[in-house]
Amino acid sequence: MENCTLYTHEVDMGKVLTRMRAHFDASALNVNGQEDNWESITVVSKKRRLRKGNTITITYRQRSVPGYTLEHSDEPIIVNLHGMYAFVQQIDAENQELKKLLLGKIPTVNTEIAIKAEPSFNGDLRSAVMDLAYELDAFFFSEGNSIFNTDVQGFWDKTGALLLDVNGHATATNLTVNIEAKYFDSQTPPSAEALERKARSLQQLQAMGVRSSAMLPAIVDETVAVIRTPEEVAKRVAILTAINGVAFGHLPPQDVISYLQKKQLWEHVTPDEKKFLQHPTEEEKTKATWKCESIWVLLWALGLMPELGYMTDLCNLDMVPEEVFPFRGLSGDLTPFFEKATTLRPAAAILDANDLYYRAHWSCVDARLKSEEAPVHPGVVYERHYALNWLINYRNQPWDSVTCDT
Template identity: 90%
Template sequence: MENCTLYTHEVDMGKVLTRMRAHFDASALKVNGQEDNWVSITVVSKKRRLRKGNTITITYRQRSVPGYTLEHSDEPIIVNLHGMHAFVQQIDADNQELKQRLLAKIPTINTEVAIKAEPSFNGDLRSAVMDLAYELDAFFFSEGNVIFNTDVQGFWDKTGALLLDVNGHSTATNLNVNIEAKYFDSQTPPSAEALERKARSLQQLQAMGVRSSAMLPAIVDESAVTLRSREEIAGRVAVLTAINGVAFGHLAGKDVISYLQRNQLWEHTSPAERKFLENPTEEEKTKATWKCESIWVLLWALELVPELGYMTDLCNLDMVPEEVFPFRGLSGDVAFFFEKATKLRSATAILDANDLYYRAHWSCVDARLKSEEAPVHPGVVYERHYALNWLINYRNQPWDEVTCDT
């Protein structure tokens, strides 16, 4: 037996029956339930000489209310999508931009179509399933079968290209995130403030020689945004600066754990940070060094760094005045920093920065997909966009799960 699952934003399951009928005659199909509200579909492929035909059984489940975000819910499909999002988040992907697109697509899923093959997906069945994926604009999750000629667990796009496997590998180069326009019907259109911000960002990027897309939507405006609190930002940056010492090999993970616990900061660490400190491998250390850019952004948000600087240059934490830098060694006390962190930049300034880096990030992704050189530093832009999205509570995502959709 082989299995695969299709995930789609579509809710019209009549399309499934239509596509199966396009591939197989009536004698090969058995529909359980009503034509316009079927429960399962069984398809038997043509028999081969001295061999029985192969069979697939198709079932599905859907959200009770279609949408494009993942709210907290006990619905089985929503619970599964939350689990999938967390699963993808922890994979160390070779293609980080493609991974972020997959993370952005998961919340848009409305329907999960499960397909079971007995004993396997032969040529006729494989062709029908691939056609169905294309019709539904779906992606696959599979633990391995003859459709993808592998036994590795992973995600594939509607063409059969590998989006991401458990080892972090990909062969696909892009993944479109489509949302039905009707799901926006009840949404408030962009405000004049948001549209003006978008226009300013595009003009600023153009002046820098950075091409972005005018098709990207406006971001949230000041009337709808809920910024992280000054206290939460201070706690986050205090944790990051301590972990920074481990990332660069200056400190041992266990010593920083003791420091964080002694300074009542351990509760502010994320699950991924705790895992890193307990076993800081060289590979993970290298990845963690990039959080210097997050530290820079958060200190800027607290008005402890005057400017974010250029998108082409790495930040330099040595430029942060010692009297306002949170970490002063393992024997230091971080209380002084919370006394210094008394200000928070305006929502206007933070949203301006978020909008600008969002559009610059698109340019980096576009350049990568076209195998061109990005006009700004992709790593700098991504990490700063990450921190800025956290600052504006983008999709209410915790630190480890922040997505940088473009």
């Protein structure tokens, strides 16, 4: 078996199917999934005499939001691109200008297309793959195969010229970095309010001895942000505090399920939370204990805690006054809590906190990538950033799917 991967700024994967159909007739193609949203394509090249035809299988993954910059994210493709960027950086290239162009092209990648050949890329399949690379303005990463007639790991351009291998060699002389105009057009300039908030956050972090990046964009302002309603936030924190008892091993999960059902909250429990309560493992319990930080943030957003506190310290839920804590035992009454949890802090205050933790989170990720010690507590910052992103409806993501891009 042989492999190669194409990297492209294109997101229209209908082009892949179109190019394969230009090379092979319908009997040679097997498309898994819908035509306009396929999952995989299998192509069988022509059989020759008594030999079976060679086969390629094509799959892909994309960024959730296309773009041309490489921010920190937990998305698998973004994580892979960060690794690729770091890998290229450490290669001692003969052609340093070409290396810079490759480093400039990596952040523009929106789609990663994996191609597997059985047993190898024959002439028909090689021609189709090269045509596809040209159509998508893609570059290759390969650990060596019959397309490039080498067993050396490296990067090749859409014409098959070597951009950079692990030994620093290259045969290509140039590399074009294309970015679709719509990615620029879709981004409106930040408002004065957003820029002022960014400046305040950077000053505050600097005073704390936390280095962040002035290159990070400003977040949304009050005219754009859609803050969760007090009712949404109150229900979310009520659920989290009940589940907290299972996370720390204080309560049986089935009792908490019954409690949430009795309190008419079960329908608001997320799919991941239901899965946890039905079959909690020790590893998942440990992970769930971190949601104390989310509880802390949400109580603060409801105005039931005076401040978020330091980024270096774990929160202490024992400091929350009993009268404003939602969970009061399996037989407790939620009415007093919901009567108090009727308003949120001003949107400006919530956005200030989100912006600050967003920039602090970047510092933590940057420290991890450099194998350095973070200036604040990475776990605390991540969990609070998570809750704050949910509060401001970041990318309209539900609780289970919140991302903390930096």
